[in-house]
Structure formats: C-alpha cells, structure tokens
Amino acid sequence: MMSGNGMLKIGRWFGWAYTGYTFLFILAPIAASLVFSFNADRFPSLPLKGFTTDWYGGTFTDPLVIEAFQRSVMVSIPVALLSTILGFCAAYCDFRFEFRGKSLFGLLMLLPPTIPAVIMGLGMLSYLSRINLAGEVWAVLISHVVIALPFAMAMIRLRLAQMDAALEEASWNLRASPAQTLWHVVLPFCKQSLVAAFLITAAVSFDEFAVAWFVSGLNETVPVRVLVFLQGQVSPVINAIGTAVFTSSILLVAIGMGFSGMGKAKRAAADSPAQPAGGAVTNNGLSL
Amino acid sequence: MTQALVEIDRVSKRFGDYTAVTETSFSIGQGEFLAIMGSSGCGKTTMLRMLAGLEEPSAGEIRLEGCSQKGLPPWRRELPLVWQSLALFPFLSVLDNVGFGLKMRGVAKAERDRRSLAWLHKLELGEFASRNVMQLSGGQRQRVALARALVTEPKVLLLDEPLSALDAHLSVRMQALLRSLQRELGITFVYVTHSQTEAFSMADRVVIMSRGKVEQIGSPQAIYRHPANRFVAEFIGNVTILRGSVAEAGDQAIRLNTATGGMSVSRGNFAGAHGAQADFYVNADQIAIGDEPRHENHVRARFLSHKFIGNMVTLFLEVPGIDDDLKVILPERTYDCLGVQPGDSVVASWPAAAAHFFGGTA
Numbered sequence: 298m299m300s301g302n303g304m305l306k307i308g309r310w311f312g313w314a315y316t317g318y319t320f321l322f323i324l325a326p327i328a329a330s331l332v333f334s335f336n337a338d339r340f341p342s343l344p345l346k347g348f349t350t351d352w353y354g355g356t357f358t359d360p361l362v363i364e365a366f367q368r369s370v371m372v373s374i375p376v377a378l379l380s381t382i383l384g385f386c387a388a389y390c391d392f393r394f395e396f397r398g399k400s401l402f403g404l405l406m407l408l409p410p411t412i413p414a415v416i417m418g419l420g421m422l423s424y425l426s427r428i429n430l431a432g433e434v435w436a437v438l439i440s441h442v443v444i445a446l447p448f449a450m451a452m453i454r455l456r457l458a459q460m461d462a463a464l465e466e467a468s469w470n471l472r473a474s475p476a477q478t479l480w481h482v483v484l485p486f487c488k489q490s491l492v493a494a495f496l497i498t499a500a501v502s503f504d505e506f507a508v509a510w511f512v513s514g515l516n517e518t519v520p521v522r523v524l525v526f527l528q529g530q531v532s533p534v535i536n537a538i539g540t541a542v543f544t545s546s547i548l549l550v551a552i553g554m555g556f557s558g559m560g561k562a563k564r565a566a567a568d569s570p571a572q573p574a575g576g577a578v579t580n581n582g583l584s585l
Numbered sequence: 586m587t588q589a590l591v592e593i594d595r596v597s598k599r600f601g602d603y604t605a606v607t608e609t610s611f612s613i614g615q616g617e618f619l620a621i622m623g624s625s626g627c628g629k630t631t632m633l634r635m636l637a638g639l640e641e642p643s644a645g646e647i648r649l650e651g652c653s654q655k656g657l658p659p660w661r662r663e664l665p666l667v668w669q670s671l672a673l674f675p676f677l678s679v680l681d682n683v684g685f686g687l688k689m690r691g692v693a694k695a696e697r698d699r700r701s702l703a704w705l706h707k708l709e710l711g712e713f714a715s716r717n718v719m720q721l722s723g724g725q726r727q728r729v730a731l732a733r734a735l736v737t738e739p740k741v742l743l744l745d746e747p748l749s750a751l752d753a754h755l756s757v758r759m760q761a762l763l764r765s766l767q768r769e770l771g772i773t774f775v776y777v778t779h780s781q782t783e784a785f786s787m788a789d790r791v792v793i794m795s796r797g798k799v800e801q802i803g804s805p806q807a808i809y810r811h812p813a814n815r816f817v818a819e820f821i822g823n824v825t826i827l828r829g830s831v832a833e834a835g836d837q838a839i840r841l842n843t844a845t846g847g848m849s850v851s852r853g854n855f856a857g858a859h860g861a862q863a864d865f866y867v868n869a870d871q872i873a874i875g876d877e878p879r880h881e882n883h884v885r886a887r888f889l890s891h892k893f894i895g896n897m898v899t900l901f902l903e904v905p906g907i908d909d910d911l912k913v914i915l916p917e918r919t920y921d922c923l924g925v926q927p928g929d930s931v932v933a934s935w936p937a938a939a940a941h942f943f944g945g946t947a
Contacts, residue, residue, distance in 0.1 A: 466639055467672035469659040471686035471733070477660075481685075485676045 327543055334536035341533070352537040362538065365522035369503055372434060372518060376441040377499035383442070384449025384494055389483065391450075392457040393465075407447045417444070418511030425512055432514025440508045445498035452497070456490035457483075489556045496553035500546045590615045590773055591636070591741060596645035598631050598797075605631040607797040608645065613741075618767050618774045620788035622781065624820075628797040629777045633743050636775065638662045649741070660689075665734035666743040669750070671726055673718045679705065679729055680714040686737045704732040708762075724755045731766075741773045748783060760787055781821065785809070793817055814943050815864065824866040825911045827940075831861045838937040841865070844906030845884045849937035863942060869899070870914040871939035874923055874931050883934035886911055888925050893917065902933055 329341070334353070338346035356362050387406050391399070409417065421440045425431040430439070464486070468478040484491070506520035513521055523538055589612035598606040606628040613619050621629040634640040636647060638659035647654045654662065665686065673682050683701040684692075692700070705711050708728040713721060718729060727747065734742055744763075748756045764787045767774045778784050784791050785805040793800045793808065800820075801813040812818035818826055829841030829848060838849040841863065850865045857863050873879045886902035889910060898920040901910040911933060915923075925931055 461670055461672055463668045463670050463672035464674065466659070467666075467668060467674075468685070468689075470637055470639075470662075470664075470666050471689055471737075472660050473685075473689040474660050477689060481688075482674060485674075488676070 327539075330536045330539045330543075333533060334540045336533065339533055341536070352533040353541075356534045356537045356541075359534075361517075362519075362522060362534075365517050365519045368434065368437075368516055369519040372437050372441060373499045373502035376438055376445055376502040377495045379438075379442050380445040380449040380498040381453075381491055381495045384446055384498075385453050385487065385491065387446070387450045388454035388457055389479075391454060392460075406450055409443050409447050414507030418508040421508055422511040431512055432516065434513075434516045436512040436514075437509050437516065437518060440512050441502040441505055444505060444508060445501045448501060449494035449498050452494045453487055453490050456487050460486055493553040493556040496549045496556065500549040500553070503549070504542070504546050589613065590617075590650060591775070592648040592651075593632075593636075594646045594648065596632075596635065596642045596647060598628070598635060598640060599643045605797055606635070606642075609794075609797070609799055610645075611792060611799060611802055613773055613775060615740075616771045616773055618764070618776065618787055618789045619792065620776045620778060620784035620790075621792045621794060622778055622784040623794035624779055626796075627794040629779075629794050630745060631797075632794070633666070633745055633775065633777045636741075637664050637666045637743055663737075663739050664741050664743055665737065665739050666745060667730050667734050667747045669746045671730040671747075673726060673730060673733070675717075675719055677718070678714070679710065679716050679718055679721070682718055682729055683732045683736050685733060690737065701732070701736055704736050705729075708732050723751055724759065727751065727759060728762075731763075735766075735770070735772075739772065741775060744774060744776045746778050747776075748778075749780075756783070763787060793820065795820070810868065811941060812866065812943070818866050818943070823869050823912070823914065825869065825909060826864055826866050827907060828862065828864050831857050831859055831863060834859070839942075845904055848882045848940065850940040850942060851937055853942055855942045857942075865940050865942050867911075867935055867940045869912040872911070872913045872933050872935045874900070874913060874915065874925070874933055876932060878932050878934040880934040880936040880939075882937065882940065883932055884911070886931055886933050888927055888929045888931050890927055891920070902931070904933075 332345070333341040335348055335350065336345050337349040337351075391403060391406075396402075412420075417440075421436070421443075422431055425436045425439070430436045460483075464482060465478055468482045469475070473481060503518075504520065505518075506524070509518045510521050510524065517525065519538065519542055523535060523542075526532060526535055526538075591613040593609060593611055593613075595608050595610050596606060597604065597608050609628075609632070621632060623629045631640060635642050638654065638657055638661075641656070649662075649664070674685065677685070680698060680701050681688075683704055684697040687697040687700060702711065702714060705714055708731060710725060710728055710732065713725065718726060721729065730747070748759050751759060760783060763774070763776075767787075776784070776788065788805060790802060791805055791808055792802045795816055801808055801817045803811075803813075808817065809821060809823060812821055812824065815826060818824050827843055827848070829843035831839060832842045832847065833840040835852070837852055839852050839855060839857075841848050841850060848865075855863070867882075884904050886904045889901045889903050891898050891900045896917045898915050898917050900913040900915065900920070902913060904911050913933060
C-alpha cells in the first residue's frame with residue numbers, strides 16, 4: 298500500500314517529466330537547427346564535422362536574404378504600431394461603452410486567429426487582388442494587421458479589466474475632461490501592456506508565413522524567402538536564417554512578456570494578485 | 586445653520602425600473618458637516634454621485650450657491666470626492682497624485698508642487714512625496730486621497746465611506762483628523778456612511794435614508810433622543826417601542842393602557858383621541874433597574890442577557906405581554922453595583938419624560 302506522500306511524490310515527478318517531454322518535443326527541432334547552423338558539413342547529419350560560422354556569413358551577404366530581412370522589419374514595425382493603436386481603441390470601446398451588438402463586436406475582433414491561415418491567405422489574396430494591392434508590401438502589411446490586432450486587443454483589454462472603474466471618475470472629478478483622462482490616466486495605466494502588445498505583434502508579423510506567402514508576390518518576407526530556399530535545395534543556410542529568426546522573435550516575446558508584467562510576477566503578486574494573469578493569458582493567446 | 590450652500594430640490598433618480606432616490610429635498614449649510622447614513626441600497630451613494638455629477642437626477646435639481654448644476658458634467662464641477670476605493674493613480678507618485686487636480690486646472694509645475702507639498706506636510710506625509718502610492722499603508726493612502734481632494738480648496742468636499750477599509754483604531758484617528766480639518770478649513774463636508782459611530786461622532790447634522798427616502802434629518806442628539814418614526818428608532822436601536830390605547834389625556838402626559846398595564850407618556854404635540862391606538866418609545870438609558878419601582882411607569886421583567894459596548898452595558902429584559910425585549914442601557918459601574926444575574930426577576934421603571942410619541946417633539 299502506498300502512502301499519500303509517496304503518491305504525491307510520484308505525481309509531481311510525473312508532472313515534471315511530462316512538462317520536460319513537452320518542451321523537448323517543441324525545442325528539439327529548433328535546437329537541431331541551431332546546432333546544424335554551426336556544423337561544417339553541408340548535410341544535416343551526425344556525427345558533426347566541425348564548427349563554422351560560414352553559413353551565417355554566406356546568408357547575411359546574400360542580397361535576397363538581406364532584402365527579405367529589411368522587408369520583414371519594414372512591415373513588422375508599422376504592423377506593430379497600427380495593431381497596438383487599433384487594439385487599444387477596440388479594447389477601450391469594449392471596456393468603456395455599452396452598445397448594441399457588443400458581444401458580436403467582441404467575437405469579430407477575436408475571430409482572425411481562429412481562421413486557418415491558408416483560408417485567410419486565400420481570402421486576403423482574392424480580396425487584395427480585386428483592389429489591386431496583391432503582391433505589394435501594403436498587402437502584407439494589411440494582412441498582418443488583421444492577424445496581429447486581436448493579440449494587441451486581448452492584452453490591452455486584460456489590463457483595462459484590472460483598472461478600478463473609479464479611476465476615470467476620479468480623474469473627471471478632478472476636472473480632467475474625458476480626453477484628458479484618456480491621455481493622463483488610461484494610457485499611463487496601460488503603458489506596460491501597450492509596449493508588450495507592440496513587441497508581441499511585431500513578433501507575430503515577423504514570423505508569419507502562410508498569409509504572407511499568398512499576398513507578398515515578389516516582395517518576400519523572411520519566412521517566405523526561407524521556403525523559396527527550401528524548394529531549391531537543402532542548404533545549411535536555412536538553419537542559419539531559422540536560428541536568427543527564432544532568436545529575434547523569442548527576444549521580442551520575452552521583452553514583451555516582461556512589460557506585460559509576467560516577468561515581475563513575484564513583485565506583482567504582492568501588489569495585486571491580478572497582475573500575472575495578463576502575462577499568462579498572453580501566453581495562451583500566442584499558442585492559438 | 587447658516588445660509589444654504591447646496592440645495593437638493595425634489596431630486597429623484599431611477600435606473601430603469603429601479604428607483605434609487607425618490608423626491609428628496611434637503612439643503613446643506615456653509616461650513617456644515619453633514620452625514621448621510623443608511624444601510625446599503627438606501628440611496629445615499631447615489632445621492633453623493635448626483636452631487637458630483639457622476640449621475641444625472643431623473644427629476645428635480647441640485648443647486649450649488651444658487652446655481653443649478655443640471656447637465657453640468659463632473660469635470661466642470663467643483664465638488665471633489667474622496668472615493669471608498671480611494672481611486673489613487675497607481676502610476677503616479679504621491680506628489681503627482683495630489684497635484685493632479687491642479688495640473689488639470691493649468692497650474693504651472695512649480696506652483697503645483699509647492700501647493701501639493703504644503704498639503705502633504707499638513708497631513709504628515711511630506712517625507713513620502715516622491716514615493717509611489719502603492720508603497721504606502723492604508724492610513725497613509727487615505728490621507729493622500731484627502732490631500733488630492735482638498736488641494737484645490739473646494740467649498741464642498743464629498744466623502745463616500747472613506748474609512749470603511751480601515752481597522753477600528755485607525756478609523757477613530759481618521760475621524761478626529763477629519764473633524765478637526767473640517768473645523769479648521771470651514772469647508773462643507775458631505776459624508777456618506779453606513780456607520781452610526783462615524784456619523785454621530787463627526788457630523789453636525791445627520792440625514793437618515795431608507796429605500797431612497799429621507800427618514801429624518803437632525804443633529805445626532807435629536808435623532809438619538811427623538812427618532813421620527815419606527816424605522817429610525819429600530820435603525821438606531823437605543824429605544825424600545827411599545828403600543829397602547831389612549832385612556833386619559835393630561836396637560837403634560839397622556840395615560841395609555843398597554844399589555845403590561847397603564848403607562849404615562851410625554852404629551853408633546855400628540856393629538857390622538859380617547860381610545861386611539863398609538864406607538865411610543867422608551868429611551869433605554871433613562872430606565873432604572875431595581876427591586877422596587879422608582880418611577881411612575883414600571884414593569885416586572887426577567888433579565889435575559891447583556892452586552893458591553895465600551896463602558897456601557899445594554900441589558901435585554903423579557904416583559905410579559907410585549908414581543909420585543911425591553912432595552913436598558915446602564916453605565917458599567919451601575920450595573921456592577923446592581924449585582925443582577927441573567928434569569929433574575931427585576932423591576933424596570935421610568936418617568937413619563939423618558940417615553941415619547943413618534944414625531945411628537947420634532
């Protein structure tokens with residue numbers, strides 16, 4: 298007969314093992330890509346042949362790759378900016394006002410991530426080509442705002458949910474007009490979630506492949522460029538690009554998490570128990 | 586009372602089918618400390634929110650210094666409010682929280698900081714000026730909220746149960762602070778609370794509300810001694826309500842027949858005819874306990890239980906023929922000298938002057 302304590306220990310051990318296995322499953326391919334990006338052999342096979350940075354050197358002197366990187370950056374920053382601004386507006390409307398069809402509005406706002414990327418890409422392509430934007434950088438930008446906006450809205454809405462409703466009233470009571478209240482009270486209150494939303498939507502845009510593949514035409518972003526490479530040849534250059542993209546995305550997300558309060562969960566837990574929730578739900582949002 | 590500063594004129598407020606405040610009128614004098622008291626849902630907070638402009642009355646009008654406040658949004662009014670939740674801005678320092686109202690009035694930074702700091706010093710918070718409000722204790726935050734509302738030197742300050750989150754000890758200290766601040770500044774305070782202790786210890790006048798209506802307005806003493814009706818008497822809880830029929834009307838007192846025998850009640854302006862049924866109340870702290878009757882009204886009763894509140898003791902007596910317990914309030918010392926135990930039979934007696942009809946002395 299096993300004691301309750303022993304059962305608990307086994308349960309905990311199983312929990313750790315399961316979590317470890319999950320992370321291994323997710324991270325192993327990325328780690329492999331990282332390892333092979335420094336491998337001297339041009340085929341990804343064991344045993345490793347020796348250390349080299351040639352693939353990085355080769356990649357970042359390739360004008361097509363450089364151009365794709367520049368384009369990705371040029372798209373992701375305006376996408377992040379627009380998504381954050383529009384996301385804030387949508388979140389604030391949802392927070393502040395009661396109106397007809399409010400639940401429908403909320404549903405529509407959060408719809409894009411639930412649509413399969415291929416369907417979204419096809420839809421975007423057929424629509425954008427009708428208004429003569431398909432194949433332009435604008436097409437990628439517009440599509441990415443559609444995809445990234447719900448993430449921004451969800452993060453900012455969560456932050457607003459933590460705001461004492463009396464805070465806005467207190468501001469009005471101290472003779473701040475609604476516009477002044479928005480500027481001096483609501484925006485400062487949401488500041489961290491705004492920065493977090495900016496970084497995470499930038500990462501969403503930087504990583505997005507399927508829709509960009511449909512609408513970008515000759516204006517390839519990095520993920521699209523990677524696919525083009527893959528179709529031509531199996532080259533360790535892919536590993537180098539992959540590692541670079543992964544690193545930049547994970548950095549954006551990590552910094553974003555920090556701003557959303559998840560990194561400071563310990564201190565925040567003492568201040569207000571609601572604080573870490575923002576970060577946690579953001580996490581769910583990303584795995585959509 | 587001096588001239589009216591705030592006039593509430595037949596104000597009603599409805600939220601859909603629900604009526605929060607019904608045709609309420611009263612006025613608030615210059616420099617007065619007015620407490621609005623009632624249990625939750627009585628309309629007291631709605632009344633305060635209408636004063637601040639956060640709710641618009643469905644009917645009637647609120648006037649400040651004779652000027653109608655109708656349609657005036659909160660950001661155009663000069664009626665700062667201290668929130669129950671305090672509603673301090675968590676992203677601002679203590680100093681900037683206090684200076685917020687001045688900033689919105691376009692006061693330059695140097696002047697703003699000087700005036701805010703002066704208030705912080707006045708409330709013994711000077712050393713915390715650069716701290717974040719989240720780093721302060723409950724009592725300190727309370728004073729920051731007070732400074733933020735007072736820094737613009739308003740004529741009226743509205744307070745919505747500001748002490749409900751504090752522990753008893755701190756609450757008593759804050760009551761003293763509020764009272765002395767109000768005296769010193771000569772500002773009108775409108776203080777909403779559900780606590781009888783807070784209202785009665787600080788206010789010049791108390792408004793008792795129930796179900797959106799005013800039940801009684803008066804000084805704490807007047808309400809305590811002469812509740813206007815059964816609701817107020819039960820709410821304050823310091824009297825026992827009895828019922829009888831008029832047997833004989835004298836100049837000073839009226840003789841009634843009750844379930845426990847004949848009783849004399851102060852006449853006041855009572856106008857009931859012979860045989861009419863009437864409610865009257867007996868003040869708990871004017872009843873004597875002993876083995877023999879000491880006053881003209883007396884009943885034999887059984888001592889049931891007692892409870893201590895400060896240095897006073899409330900005794901609950903069972904009297905044959907009446908439903909409620911007879912309440913008697915005695916100083917602790919007197920109670921000790923009596924030496925009665927629960928279960929003992931005692932005689933409770935009181936003079937006609939301790940018994941009154943409702944509304945008889947308004």
